[in-house]
Amino acid sequence: MSLVRTVARRRWIFLSFLTALHLVFVLGPENSIARWLFLSHIGLGLIWQPFIQPRRRLGLEGAVVVVCAAALLATFLGWGILLVWTVLLAGVVGGKVFVFPDRWERIFHLAGLGYLVMVVLVRLLPAAVNAHVSLEILPGELANLLAPLILVFMALLPVRQGTLEERAEIVDFIYGMFVVLLLTVLVLGSLSFSLLYKVGYLESILITLGVVAGLLLMLALIWNPRAGFAGLGTAVAQHVISLGLPIEEWLQSLADLGRFEADPERFLSLACAELPRRLPGVLGGIWSVGGAQGEFGERHGHRTRFVHGGLTVELVTRSEPSPMLRWHHDLVVRLLAEFYLGKWRARELQRLSYIEAIHETGARLTHDVKNLLQSLDTLCVAANEAGATASPRFGELLRRQLPAISARLRQTLNKLVEPGKQLQPAEQPQTAAEWLASLQNRYVDDETQIQGEGDLPACRLPAPALFFSVAENLLQNIAAKRRRQPGIKASVRLVCLADQAYLEICDTGAAIPPELAGRLLHERVTSEDGLGIGLYQCARQAEQADYRLSLVENRTGRVCFRLEPSSDG
Numbered sequence: 248m249s250l251v252r253t254v255a256r257r258r259w260i261f262l263s264f265l266t267a268l269h270l271v272f273v274l275g276p277e278n279s280i281a282r283w284l285f286l287s288h289i290g291l292g293l294i295w296q297p298f299i300q301p302r303r304r305l306g307l308e309g310a311v312v313v314v315c316a317a318a319l320l321a322t323f324l325g326w327g328i329l330l331v332w333t334v335l336l337a338g339v340v341g342g343k344v345f346v347f348p349d350r351w352e353r354i355f356h357l358a359g360l361g362y363l364v365m366v367v368l369v370r371l372l373p374a375a376v377n378a379h380v381s382l383e384i385l386p387g388e389l390a391n392l393l394a395p396l397i398l399v400f401m402a403l404l405p406v407r408q409g410t411l412e413e414r415a416e417i418v419d420f421i422y423g424m425f426v427v428l429l430l431t432v433l434v435l436g437s438l439s440f441s442l443l444y445k446v447g448y449l450e451s452i453l454i455t456l457g458v459v460a461g462l463l464l465m466l467a468l469i470w471n472p473r474a475g476f477a478g479l480g481t482a483v484a485q486h487v488i489s490l491g492l493p494i495e496e497w498l499q500s501l502a503d504l505g506r507f508e509a510d511p512e513r514f515l516s517l518a519c520a521e522l523p524r525r526l527p528g529v530l531g532g533i534w535s536v537g538g539a540q541g542e543f544g545e546r547h548g549h550r551t552r553f554v555h556g557g558l559t560v561e562l563v564t565r566s567e568p569s570p571m572l573r574w575h576h577d578l579v580v581r582l583l584a585e586f587y588l589g590k591w592r593a594r595e596l597q598r599l600s601y602i603e604a605i606h607e608t609g610a611r612l613t614h615d616v617k618n619l620l621q622s623l624d625t626l627c628v629a630a631n632e633a634g635a636t637a638s639p640r641f642g643e644l645l646r647r648q649l650p651a652i653s654a655r656l657r658q659t660l661n662k663l664v665e666p667g668k669q670l671q672p673a674e675q676p677q678t679a680a681e682w683l684a685s686l687q688n689r690y691v692d693d694e695t696q697i698q699g700e701g702d703l704p705a706c707r708l709p710a711p712a713l714f715f716s717v718a719e720n721l722l723q724n725i726a727a728k729r730r731r732q733p734g735i736k737a738s739v740r741l742v743c744l745a746d747q748a749y750l751e752i753c754d755t756g757a758a759i760p761p762e763l764a765g766r767l768l769h770e771r772v773t774s775e776d777g778l779g780i781g782l783y784q785c786a787r788q789a790e791q792a793d794y795r796l797s798l799v800e801n802r803t804g805r806v807c808f809r810l811e812p813s814s815d816g
Contacts, residue, residue, distance in 0.1 A: 255406050257295065258355065262402055264291040265359060268333070269394050272370055276324040285324055289317045297343065297418050326375040333371055334430050337363040342423025355404050362397045364430060368452055372434055432459060497525050497579060501586050511590035512539045518583055519543045519560070526579060528572070532562040536587065553577050555584035619656060679706040679743050686718060686739065694729070694736055695722065701743030710792045714741075714750055717789070717796060717810045720781040721752040732756045749811035751799075758803045768796060782808075 267288035274281035293313065320328060337360060344356045370391075436455035441448050500521055508514040519534050523544040531544020536558045548563040551573065560580045568576060680703035687697050708714055718739060729735045735756040742749055759767065768786040782796070789796045793813050800807040 258401075258406070260291060260295045261359065262398060264288060264295050265362065266398060267291060268336075269366075269398070271324075271329070272366060272394075273391060276326060276329060282321045282324055286317055286321050289320070297339075326371060326377075330367065330371040330375045330434075333363055333367050334427060334434070337367065337430055338423040338427035339418055341426030342418040342420060344422070351404050351406070355401055358397055358401045358404075360426070362394060364433075365393065365397075367430060367434065368437065372438065373448065376438065429459070498582070500525065501582065505586055505590070509590065509593070511587050511594060512536075512541075514590050515539075515558075515583070515587050516541050516543070518586070522562070522579070526562075526576065528564045528566075528568065529576070530563045530565060532560060534558070534560045551576065553580040555581050556588060558584040558587055619652060623652065676707045676709050677711040679703040679708055679741055679748055682708055682711050682714060683741050686715070690722060690739075695725075695739065696737070697739040699741045699743070701748075703741070703743055706743035706746065706748050708748055710794070713785075713788055713792050713794060714810065717750060717785045717808075718752060720785050721808055724781070725752075725754045725756070728754065728756050747812050749809060751807055751809045753800070753805055753807040755804050756806060758801050758806060759798070764798055764801050767798065 267284050271281045271285050271288065274284070276282070276285075320332075340356055340360045340363060344353055344360060433452075433455055436458065437448065437451045440446060440451035440454050444451075446454070501518060504514055504517050504521075508517060515534060515536065519532065519541065520543045523529050523531060529544070530548050531542070531546060532550075533542050533546075534540060545563055548565055549567050550561050550563055551568060552559065552561045553576065554560075558580070560583070562576055562580075679699060679701075683697065683699045683703060690697065722737065722739070725735065725737045735754050737752070737754045740751045740753075742751065758764075768782055770783065786796045789810060790813075794810055795813040796808065796810050798807070799809045
């Protein structure tokens with residue numbers, strides 16, 4: 248409601264403003280009362296004006312200028328001054344018509360614009376030139392009759408709630424200037440036709456209106472022809488966009504710097520150093536982003552600040568830039584921010600790739616180190632049970648386990664390579680029988696069954712470390728699964744066919760969820776017991792050794808993984 252009351256109050260001020268001006272027209276500028284009414288008209292205009300915020304205080308100098316200008320206008324008031332004054336008022340009101348979202352507000356200001364145009368053409372122009380040129384006065388004093396009706400119509404227009412905004416109290420300079428120029432053409436055209444062709448004033452007004460309407464229609468067609476080719480509007484837009492700023496050269500400069508400079512802060516410093524050469528009127532500036540900042544060019548002048556993302560650039564210019572030039576500068580800084588953001592993301596991606604490489608390397612060794620620690624813990628327990636005197640059984644255990652631990656530790660150290668590179672095999676090929684016996688020595692329990700099929704002594708495994716890594720990862724996953732689902736049985740089957748072998752490990756637990764099974768061996772997955780990262784590393788290691796690790800069966804009661812040569816199909 249307060250906004251509605253504000254708009255209604257401004258309406259009544261504007262109506263009073265026009266009423267005072269109309270009384271000046273009726274009394275004539277020679278009348279002393281009309282001069283005082285013109286001063287009150289100027290005072291009401293200062294209250295209504297949409298250019299300066301109402302809360303802004305007018306200083307002493309501004310007050311002196313306003314009072315002196317009003318006194319001069321009132322002293323030398325004449326029909327010529329009223330004509331120029333009314334034309335300028337029509338431009339102000341016309342600049343407000345197109346910015347209102349509400350229909351009734353547009354009608355209100357259109358009525359005010361119509362009133363001003365009418366008094367200019369019907370009353371002020373004939374009176375202003377009457378001393379030099381005799382123009383036919385329109386019959387019936389049309390302005391004096393229609394003006395009160397227009398003002399009453401404006402007073403009766405409703406004010407609707409919910410459709411008004413304070414930002415509407417502005418003046419569009421382009422529209423206002425267009426209205427002033429158009430009204431000037433009408434005034435001068437009507438006067439010229441009346442004098443040159445000796446026609447009546449009413450006929451000259453109608454001829455001028457027809458000519459201007461035809462020219463505007465032709466200009467509209469040229470501006471946007473709608474015939475498959477660009478019109479004048481496109482050419483003007485291209486000219487405005489490229490005004491004073493070679494965008495293509497600036498983009499080429501950024502692209503050249505981007506190819507040769509990878510560091511984002513260094514790139515930003517070099518690009519900003521190019522701004523005084525590329526942008527007209529720019530002397531220097533200051534840039535800052537994150538914890539880095541720098542200066543370029545001169546420091547003294549008008550400062551304009553632009554902020555995009557985390558980048559802040561203050562440009563120093565000789566004078567305050569125009570709105571169009573400010574828009575160009577903002578566009579340049581936005582492009583600079585996007586290029587910097589690309590460089591920064593590339594650096595972050597490189598850093599994350601380095602961290603990922605470290606993570607994959609550590610993940611590759613985690614299970615091997617855990618298994619080695621388990622074997623060493625077993626030897627420590629056996630040593631504590633042997634007591635002070637070593638038994639032959641303990642010595643046999645040491646002779647059998649220590650070489651195996653040493654070989655596996657050497658294999659683990661050989662895996663400390665950058666992810667994606669081929670692993671260098673450090674062990675000799677091993678027979679399937681020896682590999683199976685070693686696995687049986689490590690995993691001896693009632694819930695895990697380990698068996699071999701085929702000619703195990705004659706079958707040789709070219710990458711025994713790969714088979715150990717896959718078996719240990721799967722058996723540890725089954726052990727973690729068994730803690731959630733007691734009673735799960737596990738089976739390990741090494742099958743030798745001719746000179747090739749494949750390994751199959753199954754459990755009797757619940758099936759892996761379908762959404763997890765499709766991603767299990769192809770990417771890192773997260774779950775409550777860590778399932779996925781070890782198998783992902785095993786799958787990558789198998790690919791490097793020309794093997795394939797796959798989930799061959801996935802149903803409740805039988806979940807099976809198979810490691811087989813990739814050439815088997």
